Amino acid sequence: MSHPPSAAALPEFAAVLDAAARIAPHARLTPILRDEALDALSGATLYFKAEHLQRGGAFKFRGACNAAWALPDELAARGVLTHSSGNHGAALALAAASRGIAAHVVVPDGAVRTKLALIEAAGAHVHRCAPTLAARETACVELMQTLGTTLIHPYENPQVIAGQGTVALELLHALPDLDALVVPIGGGGLAAGSALSLQALAPRCELVLAEPAGASDAAQSLRSGARVTAFTPHTICDGLRAGIGAPNFALLRAAGAGVITVDDAETRAAMRLLWQHLKQTVEPSSATVLAAVLQQRARFAGHRVGLILSGGNVDLDAIAFCARCGAG
């Protein structure tokens, strides 16, 4: 499913501008939210880009939409394919529907019920398989061979990276003089896309990646200069368990991005602050950005800081309304 890094495969800023034009009829221009209480807590001026209010509940729609619409007609007619059972699966299903083409999503048994419901609601063809990497890859290869459908990788695909870059593009159009932009990192689609926009539009704005301590391969990779691929994630941030992709690593290394690792307790505390003060229901992956800023107050004090809230597809049964005791 992966591919080796190659200079030819790395998208450039022009691709982000193309993506912005391509997805404009379909994606939402998300609001930028402010809260004085969080400013006071952090000592900085915080601007939250609300991508959890994007279609499908996450920034993922941007990249998937760009990839689906960038396909030539004859390829597009055969549909698109992914084996992501998370936000990318639902995003690709919505993106395919916006173009009127088929989406195939290979879903391992045991996938999260709420995310599966989003995928089905968007009208995708769901193909179940055993919960192993081998089974998923076999199912994908079979679909590609029999249907001629195009695999859209959730974060290594260059059109996906370019599409995710439109989040920072919008934020920098509204706020050209940010001192720092804090972005969650899992596979690195959003992070690498943000790097492209930052380097082109705000080269003095620092790019800071927020990563769970229990899946800190990006921090290790960028520190050592060699991409870490063998690790077992252990974090509540289900959107950030993927390892950093090859093109993503190359782009982020070139951009000189820094990483702040946050533990799950910090993420939980930040998620609660976002619910209480910003009034936003976000998933744990989104809260890492505020956790990172609060962990390193001195570093951000007095600065204008953009933070990308990446997604809001949280399981309310587990978190918001207590399923254990019936309260709520």
Place this chain on the structure above:
Amino acid sequence: MSHPPSAAALPEFAAVLDAAARIAPHARLTPILRDEALDALSGATLYFKAEHLQRGGAFKFRGACNAAWALPDELAARGVLTHSSGNHGAALALAAASRGIAAHVVVPDGAVRTKLALIEAAGAHVHRCAPTLAARETACVELMQTLGTTLIHPYENPQVIAGQGTVALELLHALPDLDALVVPIGGGGLAAGSALSLQALAPRCELVLAEPAGASDAAQSLRSGARVTAFTPHTICDGLRAGIGAPNFALLRAAGAGVITVDDAETRAAMRLLWQHLKQTVEPSSATVLAAVLQQRARFAGHRVGLILSGGNVDLDAIAFCARCGAG
């Protein structure tokens, strides 16, 4: 604390326009949020005006800010006063701070801790009293007599009503052709202000009030034509327990507003839908508007409906993170 209805005391639409200009440097232009899943559930096209993202976490800041800034300098110098321990207390404290004048808030013992914290954080002078109406009125009269401070009633004050009318004003500027606007009703400040903007800008847009079945005095008052003042509220919507005010009743009666009463179970279900799909943390009072639309699907089917999310100051210990069993 109350006063009889009088034609002279009723604000007109010009006062809403004045309020908009007066509060513009201080209040937030709140976003309008959309969600396809909620559209599908309701069969209508829903536009949520996000006043829970207003400063202080509720629309209340608009009216309080207008009232605080409308005072002549010599009166303003003596400060403003209220006995609301809810969102109006915090809003008046913030409004007074924005003008650099004192705010006095009389708070009965036993007030909700989180709302009290907001009032104190905004720098108000808090005056505690026994939890009876007589004790609150005595405390207010003493402060008015000794300090010469001006009482700002939470919903009967004409400048407050005019300020709350700016919510619908903003919504109608963005969406001039709504078929209906659904607004929660407690004392009726937001509802009466909305009526002024609707009559002036969108006379064919229906004004629908959402009221808890456990505090349905507005429904009874508007149906009978006589204001009901004696009732004991019983609802989880802590922001909607007040009885409809005299000028509020007069304005809403003249506007021909209709009321939909919703029970607390409908409100809880709607609150959960807003958290899950719109990703917004709202308080129960806010959720009544969606509950009303979902209760009467046939009435709103195919229509463009504005809904005002009035506030987001919910106690997360009670609802989002379970204090009873420790989950979350």
